[in-house]
Amino acid sequence: QVHLVESGGGLVQAGGSLRLSCVASGRTHTTPAMAWFRRAPGKETEFIGNIKMPTGLTRYTDSLEGRFTISSVGSSAVALQMDSLKTEDTAVYFCAASQRLPPPRTQGEYPYWGQGTQVTVTA
Numbered sequence: 182q183v184h185l186v187e188s189g190g191g192l193v194q195a196g197g198s199l200r201l202s203c204v205a206s207g208r209t210h211t212t213p214a215m216a217w218f219r220r221a222p223g224k225e226t227e228f229i230g231n232i233k234m235p236t237g238l239t240r241y242t243d244s245l246e247g248r249f250t251i252s253s254v255g256s257s258a259v260a261l262q263m264d265s266l267k268t269e270d271t272a273v274y275f276c277a278a279s280q281r282l283p284p285p286r287t288q289g290e291y292p293y294w295g296q297g298t299q300v301t302v303t304a
Contacts (some may be wrong), residue, residue, distance in 0.1 A: 183207045183293040185276045190268030190298030195268055200253065201261040203276030203295060209257040216250060216291060217261045219272035219300075226275075231284035232259055240284065266302045273297040298299075 189201040203215070203267045215232035229243035239251050249260040261272065277291035285291070 183212050183278050184207055185278060185293055185295035187188060187276050187295040187298040188204075189273060191299045192264055192301045192303065194303055195266060197261070198264045199266060199267050199300060200301070201260050201263070201274055201276075201298060203261075205257045205259075205276075205278060207235045208279075211280055212278035212290075212293060214281055214291075215259050216279070216280040217259075217289075218275045218277060218288055219270075220275070220297075221269070221272040224272075226288050227272075228286050228288070230272075231286065232281065233284050234259075240286070242286075247268065263300070266300075268302050268304055271300060271302050273299050298301070 184206045187203050191300045193199050217229040220226045230251045232239045237253050248265050275297045276295040278293040279291045
């Protein structure tokens with residue numbers, strides 16, 4: 182089992198930045214793929230990007246690449262740096278982990294999920 186805990190969410194004005202963290206515990210050596218997803222009100226869960234641990238190789242959804250950056254923090258934690266935030270970035274942000282390689286892009290391939298952290302971007 183792998184346990185994930187996100188933190189760092191909050192309220193931010195449009196144009197601002199926020200950094201989310203995700204700490205993994207348990208059998209983390211079995212889950213080299215980690216990813217960030219988000220779910221906005223009334224919308225489906227959206228893939229943001231993933232990272233292959235421990236190499237740090239990342240992939241992003243096209244629409245967010247350049248504003249959002251995923252990085253590894255040590256051997257069992259990842260961060261999501263979000264810049265130039267927009268009101269449409271308001272969502273609950275989730276960290277997920279998977280045994281699959283290369284790191285997948287679909288939520289169904291991630292068996293482990295954190296509880297999510299709320300990000301609200303105001304105009």
